[in-house]
Amino acid sequence: MGKYPIFLEMGGRRAVVIGGGAVAARKAGALLEAGARLVVVAEHIDEILGAVSRGAGVKLVKSRYEKSYLLGAAVVIAATNNTRLNRQIHKDCQELEILCNVVDEPELCDFFVPAVVKRGDLQIAVSTEGDCPAYSGHVRKKLERIFTAKHGEFLAELEEFRKRIIREIPEPDDRKALLGNLVDDNSFEYFVANGAEKWRAFASKLVSAWCEKTTAPPPDRAEQ
Numbered sequence: 001m002g003k004y005p006i007f008l009e010m011g012g013r014r015a016v017v018i019g020g021g022a023v024a025a026r027k028a029g030a031l032l033e034a035g036a037r038l039v040v041v042a043e044h045i046d047e048i049l050g051a052v053s054r055g056a057g058v059k060l061v062k063s064r065y066e067k068s069y070l071l072g073a074a075v076v077i078a079a080t081n082n083t084r085l086n087r088q089i090h091k092d093c094q095e096l097e098i099l100c101n102v103v104d105e106p107e108l109c110d111f112f113v114p115a116v117v118k119r120g121d122l123q124i125a126v127s128t129e130g131d132c133p134a135y136s137g138h139v140r141k142k143l144e145r146i147f148t149a150k151h152g153e154f155l156a157e158l159e160e161f162r163k164r165i166i167r168e169i170p171e172p173d174d175r176k177a178l179l180g181n182l183v184d185d186n187s188f189e190y191f192v193a194n195g196a197e198k199w200r201a202f203a204s205k206l207v208s209a210w211c212e213k214t215t216a217p218p219p220d221r222a223e224q
Helices: 022-033 047-053 083-096 133-146 149-168 172-183 185-194 196-215
Strands: 014-018 037-042 058-062 075-078 099-102 115-119 122-126
Touching (some): 022 037, 022 047, 022 075, 037 047, 047 058, 075 083, 083 099, 115 149, 122 149, 149 172, 149 185, 149 196, 172 185, 172 196, 185 196
Parallel strands (some): 014 075, 075 099
Antiparallel strands (some): 115 122
């Protein structure tokens, strides 16, 4: 069945990870990076998970699993080595209408965690719908060679000009056309070759010229 791909805003939202091993540690680290309020529930907290989970916004619960720990969560990740427990967690999440991911059991996942290439605010996610996560990782490595830190820096510059374009150009079609010129490969190559300062001058000139063109008064009909 097809999945609807989204990037979920987790800043300040409660996320619960059940499990205390290395897999749980990886999931906990990613949720922390996304800004979640993290709760980790496990009877035994391994050293690696303890290291990941120390800090603000993290609550470690050394306890057997209880359904009550799920309340208020936006997402839950079951990462225990107990299949029966993982299935119970999934069942409880279904009853509470909470999105659940059971590690290594695609049929018990409401969502999949993709392999991600992150370059600043640029994120490229790769998913196989749980069929073979290793292949997602393989594709991610290929993308990491194509998309560099420069792409993230370029995006940051583009965002500033996008704000200016929204302020200065009222027509959506004109905005779209101008942004199309700014985001294309030629523009990126100019950025890489000449640096951010010269690219800003280039982009500013392009925006100014577009503004002049779109705000110029129509020719007098009597002169046609």
